[in-house]
Amino acid sequence: MKTILVTGGAGFIGSNFVNLMLNKHPDYKIINIDALTYAGNLENLKDIDGNANYEFIKVDIRDREKIDEIFKNNEITSVVNFAAESHVDRSIEEPEIFLTTNIIGTQVLLDTAKKYWKVNPNDKYCKEYKPGVKFLQVSTDEVYGALGETGLFVETMPLLPNSPYSASKASADLIVRSYNETFGLPMNITRCSNNYGPYQFPEKLIPLMINNCLKEKELPIYGDGMQIRDWLHVSDHCTAIDTVLHKGKDGEVYNIGGNNEKANTEIVKLIINTLGKSENLIKYVKDRPGHDRRYAIDNTKITTELGWEPAYTFEQGIKETIEWYLDNTQWIENIISGDYANYYDKMYSGIDEVAAIKE
Numbered sequence: 001m002k003t004i005l006v007t008g009g010a011g012f013i014g015s016n017f018v019n020l021m022l023n024k025h026p027d028y029k030i031i032n033i034d035a036l037t038y039a040g041n042l043e044n045l046k047d048i049d050g051n052a053n054y055e056f057i058k059v060d061i062r063d064r065e066k067i068d069e070i071f072k073n074n075e076i077t078s079v080v081n082f083a084a085e086s087h088v089d090r091s092i093e094e095p096e097i098f099l100t101t102n103i104i105g106t107q108v109l110l111d112t113a114k115k116y117w118k119v120n121p122n123d124k125y126c127k128e129y130k131p132g133v134k135f136l137q138v139s140t141d142e143v144y145g146a147l148g149e150t151g152l153f154v155e156t157m158p159l160l161p162n163s164p165y166s167a168s169k170a171s172a173d174l175i176v177r178s179y180n181e182t183f184g185l186p187m188n189i190t191r192c193s194n195n196y197g198p199y200q201f202p203e204k205l206i207p208l209m210i211n212n213c214l215k216e217k218e219l220p221i222y223g224d225g226m227q228i229r230d231w232l233h234v235s236d237h238c239t240a241i242d243t244v245l246h247k248g249k250d251g252e253v254y255n256i257g258g259n260n261e262k263a264n265t266e267i268v269k270l271i272i273n274t275l276g277k278s279e280n281l282i283k284y285v286k287d288r289p290g291h292d293r294r295y296a297i298d299n300t301k302i303t304t305e306l307g308w309e310p311a312y313t314f315e316q317g318i319k320e321t322i323e324w325y326l327d328n329t330q331w332i333e334n335i336i337s338g339d340y341a342n343y344y345d346k347m348y349s350g351i352d353e354v355a356a357i358k359e
């Protein structure tokens with residue numbers, strides 16, 4: 001039986017992944033560890049309550065002692081590391097937590113996996129690991145920096161991150177790479193484009209706009225709104241990670257994109273129109289500092305080498321996502337009333353405050 005340690009499994013992408021894995025692989029055990037910060041919510045996992053193959057442990061990935069104890073008590077065969085501080089705007093306000101969680105937290109996991117997975121733990125030079133073990137680092141296309149009007153991100157591009165968030169993720173990627181080169185630790189890195197879908201915290205563009213629209217609050221678009229993102233449905237992202245976990249070649253990086261390039265304003269207008277609201281709600285505000293102009297992913301490697309492709313069209317995905325938020329207004333209220341509430345209110349309750357924060 002495989003035992004997969006999923007970190008950050010109460011967050012948006014992590015909880016979608018835990019749900020997928022338990023349904024798709026009924027013979028796997030999933031251990032979900034999560035610090036339950038503002039963006040994590042066990043309500044995201046209510047459908048698997050009582051599943052005998054699932055265990056939740058509240059822990060911060062920076063807690064070396066507790067991580068060690070989890071590896072000691074369980075025969076873990078893979079780690080899928082979703083745990084991260086992920087919001088770019090917040091990384092501009094308070095970078096430190098991004099560096100400690102995203103970089104040091106990853107290093108703690110790598111050290112512990114190395115310790116427990118080595119065939120000979122006492123040999124510092126041992127590069128032989130138990131069969132089938134793998135560390136999968138979930139990363140982001142933001143590590144490549146920004147694209148101009150043309151071109152796509154490919155895995156061989158240099159890392160040129162622009163925000164404290166993306167710099168922390170790029171640093172973690174390099175640490176993971178170094179553990180593979182220096183210690184032979186089996187690993188893959190995946191770099192996804194912008195995710196959307198159910199259970200996304202309403203600080204990110206799509207759920208923020210849906211939530212504000214439903215409450216008839218202003219919709220803050222940064223700068224000219226012509227920045228482009230490549231939108232990937234979270235369930236496509238999860239099937240891609242499952243594919244890389246099982247078929248990814250050791251030491252390789254795989255980009256994961258949705259083949260859906262859209263300008264921010266187009267997305268916001270689509271949400272407004274679907275919800276039958278007025279475009280007068282849109283308010284163009286001061287631009288995000290260091291705002292990346294365009295992200296777009298070349299999926300050739302994962303498609304040709306591993307046979308994965310996104311299944312969702314954006315039209316279908318956004319329709320289902322809007323419906324999900326309409327059906328789960330209480331979930332939104334619950335998640336934004338936690339310990340992040342003050343920060344959330346400050347950031348998103350009024351446009352003038354948003355603009356002030358961006359100054």
Ligand SMILES: Cc1cn([C@H]2C[C@H](O)[C@@H](COP(=O)(O)OP(=O)(O)O[C@H]3O[C@H](C)C(=O)[C@H](O)[C@H]3O)O2)c(=O)[nH]c1=O
Binds near residue numbers: 193228
């Ligand atoms: C919240 C917000 C965003 N925006 C703009 C800023 C971006 O051009 C775009 C998407 O912003 P968001 O913060 O949702 O996502 P990104 O900054 O592209 O980053 C996201 O996708 C990558 C892959 C990750 O790895 C990040 O973890 C994830 O947060 O909308 C606005 O114009 N107004 C707003 O109120």
